[in-house]
Structures are given as structure tokens and as C-alpha cells.
Amino acid sequence: MTSATAPHYSLYIDGQWVDTGENYEIRSPATEELVATVAKGGTSHVDSAVAAAQAAFDAGTWRRTPPAERAALINTVGERLAARGDELAILQSRENGATIRITGALHVGLSAAQLQYVAAIAQGYEWETTGPAIEPVKADGIIVREPIGVVAAIVPWNIPLLTTVWKIGPALVAGNSVVLKPDEHAPLLPIELAREFEAAGIPPGVLNIVTGDGEPVGAHLSGHPGVRKVAFTGSTAVGKSILRQSADSIRRVTLELGGKGANIILDDADIDMAVDGALFACMANNGEACEAGTRLLIPAGRRDEIIDKLVARGETLQLGNPIEPTTHVGPIITALQRDRILEYFQVAQDEGATLALGGKSPSGAGFDKGYWIEPTIFVDVTNDMRIARDEVFGPVLVVLTYDSVDEAVKIANDTNYGLSAGVWGSEDTALDVARRLDAGMVWVNNWHVLHPAYPFGGYKESGLGREGGPDAINEYVEEKFISIDRSGGIENKAFAIVIDPTA
Numbered sequence: 242m243t244s245a246t247a248p249h250y251s252l253y254i255d256g257q258w259v260d261t262g263e264n265y266e267i268r269s270p271a272t273e274e275l276v277a278t279v280a281k282g283g284t285s286h287v288d289s290a291v292a293a294a295q296a297a298f299d300a301g302t303w304r305r306t307p308p309a310e311r312a313a314l315i316n317t318v319g320e321r322l323a324a325r326g327d328e329l330a331i332l333q334s335r336e337n338g339a340t341i342r343i344t345g346a347l348h349v350g351l352s353a354a355q356l357q358y359v360a361a362i363a364q365g366y367e368w369e370t371t372g373p374a375i376e377p378v379k380a381d382g383i384i385v386r387e388p389i390g391v392v393a394a395i396v397p398w399n400i401p402l403l404t405t406v407w408k409i410g411p412a413l414v415a416g417n418s419v420v421l422k423p424d425e426h427a428p429l430l431p432i433e434l435a436r437e438f439e440a441a442g443i444p445p446g447v448l449n450i451v452t453g454d455g456e457p458v459g460a461h462l463s464g465h466p467g468v469r470k471v472a473f474t475g476s477t478a479v480g481k482s483i484l485r486q487s488a489d490s491i492r493r494v495t496l497e498l499g500g501k502g503a504n505i506i507l508d509d510a511d512i513d514m515a516v517d518g519a520l521f522a523c524m525a526n527n528g529e530a531c532e533a534g535t536r537l538l539i540p541a542g543r544r545d546e547i548i549d550k551l552v553a554r555g556e557t558l559q560l561g562n563p564i565e566p567t568t569h570v571g572p573i574i575t576a577l578q579r580d581r582i583l584e585y586f587q588v589a590q591d592e593g594a595t596l597a598l599g600g601k602s603p604s605g606a607g608f609d610k611g612y613w614i615e616p617t618i619f620v621d622v623t624n625d626m627r628i629a630r631d632e633v634f635g636p637v638l639v640v641l642t643y644d645s646v647d648e649a650v651k652i653a654n655d656t657n658y659g660l661s662a663g664v665w666g667s668e669d670t671a672l673d674v675a676r677r678l679d680a681g682m683v684w685v686n687n688w689h690v691l692h693p694a695y696p697f698g699g700y701k702e703s704g705l706g707r708e709g710g711p712d713a714i715n716e717y718v719e720e721k722f723i724s725i726d727r728s729g730g731i732e733n734k735a736f737a738i739v740i741d742p743t744a
């Protein structure tokens with residue numbers, strides 16, 4: 242089934258655009274209009290894509306291309322993405338409901354910058370290092386950093402392009418072959434990216450895209466015996482299943498998982514700024530961000546003042562069509578996810594939390610189609626409540642109070658997650674608190690500050706490994722130590738320790 246008006250996207254396997262006879266309909270979560278149709282892949286397409294990726298790897302065209310040329314191609318793709326920024330930002334907003342205020346700068350702009358950054362660091366990367374002379378056996382040593390093989394990249398729907406380039410940028414620049422599985426709700430920008438790689442001249446089979454449901458297609462890919470590394474962004478539950486799946490073959494794994502970011506307002510913070518910052522931390526990308534600040538910790542003595550300001554500012558947030566520049570918060574990705582959030586609202590109130598803002602799915606003009614949750618704030622929350630422990634993944638902020646900075650740090654760290662955190666206050670005190678927080682990213686007097694040159698990833702159940710940053714390529718290479726004998730003869734070798742060379 243294809244539409245006369247909506248564009249169609251296919252799978253990309255071995256340099257060919259492939260249809261499957263079955264399609265997904267991608268519909269706007271705000272208007273339910275048809276945005277595109279996308280070929281729906283199955284496990285046999287995964288098998289074909291892995292075989293194509295392996296064949297390309299074995300043929301060696303890409304991995305033997307000098308790193309500077311690989312980097313130049315990736316840089317070109319970054320430039321092409323940037324040049325299509327406005328168009329792709331609109332497409333992203335229509336597809337997954339992220340607001341146009343954020344899809345340009347974050348989804349597309351940062352992705353383009355990320356590709357250009359990895360291309361730049363590849364130029365200075367030590368693909369081969371000569372080490373010190375080895376004594377007393379008399380040998381030289383080199384360390385070779387070479388591609389791993391076929392890499393599976395599996396990404397979610399909330400920030401699809403950035404989570405894709407974090408993986409395939411360093412994987413490709415290192416000479417690996419890639420099979421990418423986008424999320425079934427938001428595959429369009431990853432496929433647009435593949436089109437740019439094709440246009441830039443990536444050899445067939447080096448980058449492949451197979452859409453498909455998590456089960457069975459994602460699971461088939463992540464457990465495929467031909468895959469030597471899995472790079473995954475998504476839920477902690479699926480991340481754990483991928484880690485278990487990878488145990489038998491000791492497959493390399495990078496995981497970027499969920500979060501429950503603690504945002505601490507210290508007593509000496511600029512409260513007005515911190516309140517705006519807390520809403521930004523939680524509500525950006527419709528609250529569908531793994532590194533959102535979803536637990537706000539405030540001094541008990543300032544409770545009423547801060548909550549009053551938070552609710553007053555929260556009331557000014559415009560919920561609506563993500564394409565409108567006046568919209569601050571867009572729709573929820575699916576009806577299922579909206580209903581899950583509504584269930585959390587009930588649980589929160591049953592456990593004793595007090596609703597201070599929002600708390601329902603709106604109705605009326607503008608909300609008759611699509612899936613909506615009002616920007617919501619719960620107060621009187623304690624850290625044992627489910628609303629404080631689980632990742633809700635929507636525009637839902639919970640507010641907890643603390644009596645001392647030590648208690649704030651204890652509450653912040655009392656979570657299975659460890660992706661992000663933030664502190665608002667005078668710089669010295671806030672920095673001291675930042676150093677005590679168990680999180681992969683901590684923002685002082687801001688939130689969502691991401692940059693290609695800094696690593697992204699989490700402590701504890703928020704992940705394994707890091708994406709981006711100066712060491713991004715290390716996640717996609719094997720290190721090989723080669724030693725070359727310089728002893729000059731059998732009599733000088735270490736053989737004598739165990740074998741008498743004169744015997």
C-alpha cells in the first residue's frame with residue numbers, strides 16, 4: 242500500500258533500495274496525517290543485510306580506503322545534512338512530534354556537526370602507533386587499531402538522527418560495515434541519511450538499513466552471529482536483553498539507555514533562572530529525552546516560593562502542533578505511550594503525590610487528533626514513589642524537597658539510572674555538588690548542553706560505553722599489538738628461558 246501524496250522509503254541493502262511488499266504508515270502524532278510509507282523489513286532482510294555488510298568488509302574496499310578519504314566522505318555527508326537543515330527539521334517534527342524549535346538545532350544541526358567532528362578527529366587518530374623498544378628480548382612493537390567487522394546499530398524514535406550518527410559516524414570512519422535498524426515509528430531521517438551516504442559514494446554493502454519491529458527484527462539483528470558489535474540506544478530493558486544475547490560470543494556492545502535525571506536547585510541559586518531551566522530540562526523534546534531532568538530537588542525552606550514560580554511558568558507552556566513556532570511542547574509519539582503516562586498519573590496520586598499542573602490528556606480544538614499529555618508537575622513526591630523511580634518519558638516533572646545538600650546528593654544518586662544531572666547555584670558550590678553526582682553528564686546552571694567534542698553516556702543502568710567525544714572512534718576498533726623481533730639471532734631470543742637453543 243503506497244500513497245499518491247506521501248513519499249515512500251525503502252530498505253537499503255547492498256547498495257540497492259529494496260521493497261518488501263509490506264509497508265509501515267508513518268503518521269504525524271499531532272494530526273495523524275500520513276507523512277510517509279516505509280517498507281517493513283523482516284528477519285530475512287536482516288540476514289541479507291548482514292551478509293552484504295560482511296561481503297563488503299571482506300572485499301575490503303572501504304576498510305582499505307585511507308582513513309583521510311573515509312573521513313572526507315563522512316564530512317561531506319555532514320555538510321549535506323546541514324544544507325538540508327530546514328527541510329529535514331520539518332520532516333522530523335511531522336514524523337515524531339518534536340517541536341520545530343528543537344528539530345533544527347538539535348536533531349539535524351547537532352547530527353551534522355557530529356559527523357563533521359568525527360571526520361576531523363579521524364584525521365588525527367592514531368590508527369597505528371609505534372611503541373617503545375621492547376627489552377630485554379629486543380623487539381619493536383606497534384599497536385594497530387583496526388575495524389571490528391559488521392556493526393549493528395539500533396536506534397529509538399525520540400532523537401533518531403543524532404542517535405544514528407553517534408554510531409555510524411565513528412563505525413564507518415574506522416572502516417567497519419554497518420547494518421542500521423531505525424525505530425519503526427521514526428525511520429525517515431536515518432533513511433534520508435543513507436541517501437546522503439549513497440550520494441557521497443559509500444561503496445555498496447558498507448551501510449545497510451533494515452526497518453522492522455523490535456521483535457523479531459531488532460532482536461534478530463542484535464543476536465545475529467555475523468554481527469561483531471552492537472551499538473544500541475533505547476530502553477534499559479532491551480539494552481539488558483542485548484547484553485545477555487551478546488554473552489555467548491563476547492560480542493562488543495555499546496548501550497545508551499534510560500535516565501531519571503536529578504536536577505538540584507541550591508539555596509543560593511538564581512531561582513527565576515533555575516525554574517525556567519527546570520522546565521527546559523524536563524519538557525524539551527516533549528519530555529521524550531533520555532537525559533531529561535525529570536526529578537527536581539528543591540530546598541524544603543523554599544518549597545512554596547519555588548513551586549509557585551514553577552507552576553506559573555509551566556502554565557505559559559504552549560502545547561500544540563510541533564510545526565508551529567509558538568509551540569513549546571508537542572504530542573506524545575503513540576496512543577500507547579500516552580496511555581502509559583496517564584497510568585503513571587493515577588499511580589502517582591495513589592502513592593500520595595499532589596498534582597500541581599496538568600495531569601491529563603487535553604481535549605477540544607487542536608487536540609481532536611493525535612496523542613497529547615499536558616505539561617505536568619507533581620509535588621510532595623518522595624524518592625521511593627514509582628513516579629520518582631521510573632522513566633515516564635513524557636512532559637512530567639516531579640518535585641522533591643531536601644533539608645541539606647548532603648541529603649540532596651543522596652536522593653539524586655538513589656536511582657538505578659545515571660545518565661544526567663544538573664545543579665543550580667553559585668558556581669563553586671554547584672561544581673562541588675556536580676562532582677559528587679553519579680551521572681555521565683552533569684550541567685551546572687543549564688541543561689541539555691551537548692557538543693560533539695564531549696562524551697555522551699551513562700553510569701549504572703543508563704548504559705555502557707560512551708558516544709561522541711574525543712574517544713568516539715575507540716568504541717569501533719580492535720587494538721592489535723604486533724611485535725617484530727630485533728634480537729639478531731636465536732641465541733639472543735627469550736627462547737633460552739624454556740628451550741636450550743644449543744640442544
Ligand code: NAD
Nearest residue numbers: 396397423424454455459460475476479497498499500531
Ligand atoms: P526501545 O528499547 O523499545 O526501542 C529502541 C530500539 O530498539 C527500536 O529500534 C526498537 O525497534 C528496538 N528494539 C525493541 N525491542 C528490541 C529487542 N528485543 N532487540 C533488539 N532491538 C529491539 O525504546 P523506546 O522505548 O522505543 O525508546 C525510548 C527509550 O530510549 C527510552 O528509555 C530512552 O531513555 C532511551 N533513549 C536513550 C538515549 C541515550 O542515549 N541514553 C537516547 C534516546 C533514547
